[in-house]
Amino acid sequence: MPDASPAKWHIAHTSWFFEEFVLQAAIDGYRFFDPQYRYLFNSYYESVGPRHSRPERGLLSRPTIEQVWAYRAHVDEEMHLLLERDALAPDLRKVVTVGLHHEQQHQELLLTDIKHLFSKNPLQPAYAAESVVPQRASASSLRFMEFPGGIVEIGHTGEGFCFDNELGRHRVFLEPFLLANRPVTNEEYLQFIRDGGYEKPEHWLSEGWACVQREQWQRPLYWSDSLDREFTLTGARELDTHAPVCHLSYYEADAFARWAGGRLPTELEWECAAASVPVEGNFVETGAWHPMPISLSNANSAALQQMFGDTWEWTASAYAPYPRFQPLNGALGEYNGKFMVSQLVLRGGSCATPQSHIRSTYRNFFYPSARWQFSGLRLAADVHR
Numbered sequence: 053m054p055d056a057s058p059a060k061w062h063i064a065h066t067s068w069f070f071e072e073f074v075l076q077a078a079i080d081g082y083r084f085f086d087p088q089y090r091y092l093f094n095s096y097y098e099s100v101g102p103r104h105s106r107p108e109r110g111l112l113s114r115p116t117i118e119q120v121w122a123y124r125a126h127v128d129e130e131m132h133l134l135l136e137r138d139a140l141a142p143d144l145r146k147v148v149t150v151g152l153h154h155e156q157q158h159q160e161l162l163l164t165d166i167k168h169l170f171s172k173n174p175l176q177p178a179y180a181a182e183s184v185v186p187q188r189a190s191a192s193s194l195r196f197m198e199f200p201g202g203i204v205e206i207g208h209t210g211e212g213f214c215f216d217n218e219l220g221r222h223r224v225f226l227e228p229f230l231l232a233n234r235p236v237t238n239e240e241y242l243q244f245i246r247d248g249g250y251e252k253p254e255h256w257l258s259e260g261w262a263c264v265q266r267e268q269w270q271r272p273l274y275w276s277d278s279l280d281r282e283f284t285l286t287g288a289r290e291l292d293t294h295a296p297v298c299h300l301s302y303y304e305a306d307a308f309a310r311w312a313g314g315r316l317p318t319e320l321e322w323e324c325a326a327a328s329v330p331v332e333g334n335f336v337e338t339g340a341w342h343p344m345p346i347s348l349s350n351a352n353s354a355a356l357q358q359m360f361g362d363t364w365e366w367t368a369s370a371y372a373p374y375p376r377f378q379p380l381n382g383a384l385g386e387y388n389g390k391f392m393v394s395q396l397v398l399r400g401g402s403c404a405t406p407q408s409h410i411r412s413t414y415r416n417f418f419y420p421s422a423r424w425q426f427s428g429l430r431l432a433a434d435v436h437r
Contacts, residue, residue, distance in 0.1 A: 054107035055424065056165040060120045061093065061109045066155045067120075067127040068093035072100060073147050073384065075130050078140065085126045089115075099383045143381075149213055150384065156409040160336070163285060163404040168424045171274055171283045178287035183339025191237045191294040191345055196433060197325075197356065201226035204324045207374055208413040217388040218413045220376040224320050228435035231317055231325050234346065234357040235365065235430045236308065239293035241300075242279060244308050245271060255311045260303025263421050273299040273423040285341035294345035298363045298428045302396045302420035305366040305429035317432035319369035319397040319415065326359045326399070326412040333361025335407040343403050343426065361405065363428030364398040364416055371395040371417035395419055402426035 057065075068089060076082045084090060092112065094103035104112070115123070134140070140148065163179070170177050207221030208214035250270050253261045263269070274283040275291065282291050300308075309315050317325075334344050343362040372392050379385035395417040401410035404426055418425060 053168065053424070055422065056168050057106070057109045057161070058112070058169075059162055059166060060115075060117045061112065062158045062162050062165070063124055064089065064093045064115075064120045065095055066151075066158050067124045069151050069154055070131055070148075071127050072097075074144060074151065075127070075134065077147075078134055078138065078144055079130075085123050086115075089123060097383050097386050099386065147384065150215075150380070150387070153213060153215070153409065154387075156406045159406060160402070160404045160409075163336070163341075164425050167274075167283075167285050170285075176283060176288045179285040180339075180341060182286045182341060191239070192234060192357065194236075194240070194431070195233050196230035196431075197233055198435060199226075199229050199231060199321070199325055201228040201324075204320075206320055206323055206413075208411070212411070214411070214413060215388060215415075216378065216380050217373070217392075217415050219378070220374055222375045226320060226324060229317070229321050230433040230435060231321065231356070232314075232431040233355075235296035235363055235428050236312075237293065237345075238291055238295055238297045240312075241272065241297040241308060242293070244311050245279065247311070249307060249311055255307040257303060257306060260301075260307060260420070263301070263303055269301075269304070272297060272304070292345065296343040296358065296363045296428045298343050298402075298426045299423050300366070300427055300429065301423045302366050302418075302427075304423075305427070306368075309429065309431055312431060314431040314433045316366055316368040316429060319367040319399060321432060322365065322367055322399045322430075323412055325356060329356055329359045329412070331360050331407065331410055331412070333358060333401070333407075334403050335361045335401065335410075336404050337407055338403065340403055343428070360400050360410060361407070362403055363400070363426050364402050365400050365430045366427060367397045367399060369397045371397050371415070391417065398425075398427055 071084065072090065072094075076084070090100070091102060092104050094100055096103070135148075166179055170179060203223050203225050205221055206224050208218035209221050249255060250264060256264065271279060276282065276288075280291050281288055306316055334340055338361075346357050373389065377389070379389040380387060398416040398418065399414070401414070402425070418427070
């Protein structure tokens, strides 16, 4: 599909990043491994030059995967030599750090893109076998936790890495709000479907209803027609009704929230609630490759559950710049800022996210029709005095 890229393109593009933004800047007279790769593996950097069309990346039978691995090996070797022998200028060190986090983003995209590709194969192949995971429990009762609101600070602070879109930290005023203690489960979403959720326009935004009609959506992506099985990175398997629902578009998440008598939280509410929650959960390192029910140790917890990992959670917030937002210098200024229109923010990471990559201030963003990411939802509501 147009949004997904072949595995070898991800491998090449993450190598391209270091060659384009680090090696050529740090090494006088640097010779590119193959000048044509500058065109093939540029993602969206207009200031770097022209690029191959994203929807046609899957048609690139050449270079071969062997040639792409040779390219990656070359860039890796040059980077290792550079980091061993040189004290890089501070600005260039920052670019290297961005490149490492950029690669983590593509590690996640590799999994979501492979999953989509495999789902189109009639054999329904598995990417991997499920690893041993902790014993899990049934989903706890859904209840709302109240937050007082008031003036709170939003955005990244401290010495650790963050992307430019997490800055600058600023104060906002929040009305008191309610946030569900856990994400919405498959069983709860099944109730929405069985109640005619995809057939009743009153639950849907106008654009969402048009999308449902056009695409003939009747269930989450990867669910079977019978609604009792789903396709996962470990192959097709029985639907776990206690696990968080995932692979929903914003339109579906919003429609469910309306049907359930709630709403989606704003990203400001989500960050305020998550600020004191440890960044722990079902990440890619778990080896489950899919959202899981809450662990037994947390099943009866009064605290917020599964805020991190398992599924990205749609928020009601448009992806827009914070006050005093400053994009990175040079071509890397295109990394985030130019996408701040027509997209919605998701928070929390997923089962495909590296744990070291996520934090409470991390802002992911996708178009409202996107479904191939591990995206779910958590209900919110207003406080009525």
